[in-house]
Amino acid sequence: MVSRTIPVDCFDLVLFGAxxxxxxxxxxxxxxxxxxxxxxxxxxxxxxxxxxxxxDQGFRDLVSKALKEFVSKxxxxxxxxxxxxxxxxxITIDATGDAGWSQLKGMMRDGVVKAFYFSVAPSLFGALAxxxxxxxxACEDSRLVVEKPFGTDLATAKQLNADLAAxxxxxxxxxxxxxxxxxxxxxxxxxxxANVLFEPLWNERYIDHVQITVAxxxxxxxxxxxxxxxxxxxxxxxxxxxxxxxxxxxxxxTRFEPDMLRxxxxxxxxxxxxxxxxxxxxxxxxxxxxxxxxxxxxxPESRTESFIALxxxxxxxxxxxxxxxxxxxxxxxxxxxxxxxQFKETPHSIFERxxxxxxxxxxxxxxxxxxxxxxxxxxxxxxxxxxxxxxPLDMTFADALGPDGEEIPDAYERLIMDVIxxxxxxxxxxxxxxxxxxxxxxxxxGWVERRAQPYKYAQGTSGPEEALALMHRDGxxxxxxxxx
Ligand code: NAP
Numbered sequence: 001m002v003s004r005t006i007p008v009d010c011f012d013l014v015l016f017g018a019x020x021x022x023x024x025x026x027x028x029x030x031x032x033x034x035x036x037x038x039x040x041x042x043x044x045x046x047x048x049x050x051x052x053x054x055x056d057q058g059f060r061d062l063v064s065k066a067l068k069e070f071v072s073k074x075x076x077x078x079x080x081x082x083x084x085x086x087x088x089x090x091i092t093i094d095a096t097g098d099a100g101w102s103q104l105k106g107m108m109r110d111g112v113v114k115a116f117y118f119s120v121a122p123s124l125f126g127a128l129a130x131x132x133x134x135x136x137x138a139c140e141d142s143r144l145v146v147e148k149p150f151g152t153d154l155a156t157a158k159q160l161n162a163d164l165a166a167x168x169x170x171x172x173x174x175x176x177x178x179x180x181x182x183x184x185x186x187x188x189x190x191x192x193x194a195n196v197l198f199e200p201l202w203n204e205r206y207i208d209h210v211q212i213t214v215a216x217x218x219x220x221x222x223x224x225x226x227x228x229x230x231x232x233x234x235x236x237x238x239x240x241x242x243x244x245x246x247x248x249x250x251x252x253x254t255r256f257e258p259d260m261l262r263x264x265x266x267x268x269x270x271x272x273x274x275x276x277x278x279x280x281x282x283x284x285x286x287x288x289x290x291x292x293x294x295x296x297x298x299x300p301e302s303r304t305e306s307f308i309a310l311x312x313x314x315x316x317x318x319x320x321x322x323x324x325x326x327x328x329x330x331x332x333x334x335x336x337x338x339x340x341x342q343f344k345e346t347p348h349s350i351f352e353r354x355x356x357x358x359x360x361x362x363x364x365x366x367x368x369x370x371x372x373x374x375x376x377x378x379x380x381x382x383x384x385x386x387x388x389x390x391x392p393l394d395m396t397f398a399d400a401l402g403p404d405g406e407e408i409p410d411a412y413e414r415l416i417m418d419v420i421x422x423x424x425x426x427x428x429x430x431x432x433x434x435x436x437x438x439x440x441x442x443x444x445x446g447w448v449e450r451r452a453q454p455y456k457y458a459q460g461t462s463g464p465e466e467a468l469a470l471m472h473r474d475g476x477x478x479x480x481x482x483x484x
Contacts, residue, residue, distance in 0.1 A: 008420040010041045010112045014104070016095065016128055017119030018048030018059065022147065024066035026178075027119060030412035032067055035084045036075060037409075039417060047107060048090040049100075059090030095124040101135040114142040115419050122149065126163030133167035143419050145174045148239055150428070152230070153444070154437040161430040170430055174419050179240040179337075180426040181411030181418075184370045185247060188339070189261075191364075191372065193252050198362070201343065203318045208344045208359065208476070211325040212244050214366075215332040215481055219285065219459075220296045220306060228297035231304040232282075236328040238440045242269070243428070244339055244366075245324055249314055258424040262432055269435040273313035275443045281455065281467045282447065283307030285331040288459030293330075303447075305454045306330040309467035311474075325471060327478065331459040334481045337366035342476075351388060358390050363479075371396035 013031075017023055034040050048059045063085060067076060091107065093100035108114060116132055118125055125146055132138040144164065151157025164173055179185060192198055201207070214236055220227040227235065246265035253260035282305035284293045293306045307329030314324065343360040351357055361375045373392035380387040418426055446452075455464035462468065462481050471477050 005037045005039045007039055007041060008044075008113075008417055011044045011115055011420050012047060012108055012112055013045070013115045013117060013416075013420075014047045014049055014108075015117045015119060016049045016093075016124075017117075018090065019050040019052045019062065020119055022119045023048070024062075025070055026410075026412045027117065027416070028063050028066050029070040030410055030416055032063075032071060032081070032084050033075065033409065034413050034417060035087075036077075036080055040084075040087070042087075044087060044112075046088045047104075048088065049093045049104070051092065051094045053092050054090055056089050060085040060088050063088050095120060095127045095131070101131055101137065105135050105137045108137055113420050113422070114138065115145060116142065117145040117416075117419075119147055122146070122151070122160055125160055126166070129164050129167040138168070140169075141172070141422075142168075143172055143174055143422065144168055145176060145416075145419055147176055149230070149234065150175055150239070150433050151437060152234060154434060154441050157433050157437045161434065165430075171424070173427075173430070174415075174424060175428040175430075175433060176415060177239050177243050177428055178411040178415065179243055179366065180428075181413075181415040182366050182370060183409075183414075184364055184366045184372065185244070186426070187372065188247055188364050189256070193256075199252070202341075204320055204322045206343055207322055208342045209323045209325060209474075210245075210248055210342065211340045211471075211478060212241055212248070212327075212338075213340075213479065213481070214241060214328040214337045215334055215462075216328075216330050217332060217335045217460075219290055219331045220293065221290065224293075224296035224298055227306075228299050228302050228304045232306060232308040232328050232330075233440060233444060237308060237310070237326060238436050239428075239433075241326045241328060242436045245312070245326065248339055248341065249319055249324070251318070256425070258427075259429075261425055262429045266429070266432050266435055267316075268314065269432065269439060271314050271316045271319075272439050273315055274439075275310065275312070275446075277446060277450070277452075279311040279470070280443065280447075281307075281309040281464060281470050282452065283309075283329060283457045283464040283467065284454040285329075285459050286456045288331070290331070290459065303451070303453055307332070307454070307457060307463040307467070309463065309470050311470055323474065325476075325478070327463065327467060329457075329463050332481065333460050333462060335368065336481060338479070339364040339366075340479055351386070354386055354388050357388060363392075369396050 015023060015027060031046060064081060067081060091100055091104050093104060116138060118128055151160055246268045249268045250264035253264045284306050286292050294300050294302050297304065309327040312324045312326060341362040345359045346357065349357050357377050364372050373394045375390055375392050377388050377390050380389040415426060455466050457464040468478065
């Protein structure tokens, strides 16, 4: 199989927050894996930046420790790690201070891609952007990468956008939503728009409903205090689930170009119906194998949701009357992220005597085992007459690539390389983020005003019973989380 790794241009990537958790867990290991794949040019540099005092060697020790912890053993080769570390440098800098900036300017090279990754608290974005511009470190074609959360409501998101816009153009800003970097998410677009099969059926005439699930088995332990100010709606729905909904529901863009795609996603957000309280179920996990949510959050009075299920309507020609059911939660029975497009039943069944013919469903799985399957009804093989059986046409990407295929890169690997290539397709635009908050804000405001209490649910389940009822009352059911 021909290698699909295309080297990128030489770059200087300044990683603010280089001593932090995300850098160790995701960003540095992803850069290392791209280095290992031969994608990182020999003279590209990663310049770590944070307040901690250390020299290049101190930073290399830190990176080496992170790689040991977060890169699988089979991928850790001493010579390769040494070569990678030689490309790592460090500078001590305080985002809110004045020291260190002229030194950073002196380190930057002309004629290479300059990228600045803000893996720090969003409250520092404005200060960093201002100093990078003010000290002449960033230029017209430099790129800024910013992490989630991008605001906690519309007002804060607008402020962050304004802070960045004061120093940088929108075409320079890369807002990360790592769900968009998943292989499956891009494949959803390929399947929809590169095949003639699905698009004619992709509408209210043939689709009964869509369900999007992002279920986690972990709780909020360790980050309870932070999470308690956020909750599932802000932490997951406003960004990740919203992006999945948009990619499933959007119209075909004229071309596969960043702004054309993002225009189409934005139109979907604008077409979302306002939410009625009866279409929202919020939950909070009870004490079980582990402590309860309120204990983890260290707030016995907390009304924050660790689970949410919503029935969302889209008012446009394609989707009128087709509900999109979204759910996400912590401490659920299984770790699973998937989109299920449930088609309608055939208008008339000629197989009445052979029993019920289940409708087709296209499942797009983001984790685990990225892939897609289409459930089809066929005749059971053999001489036993016309017996029908429902089988999945399975396309697990890792298998489809074949034994000598490359491993699917982590979302962060793809997204960071896209930044270096200058491709914004898989990043959120400022107006998209604001529109998503404009839809989310009144929902949150509603339950705050009503002092709505979340339903309690047992750990290791599918969430509260009321979430099941949200679909049952429409004669539908959630995909069983225990089903393979
Ligand atoms: P963290 O572990 O607290 O790290 C924060 C980093 O910022 C450290 O390197 C810290 O280093 C640096 N820093 C703090 N104040 C600074 C200042 N005034 N000037 C320069 N550097 C400063 O946080 P994190 O978990 O890595 O998260 C970073 C960002 O990513 C946050 O916005 C977070 O919401 C987001 N995020 C994190 C995760 C995750 O899994 N961790 C996932 C998604 C998004 P010094 O103390 O040495 O300055």
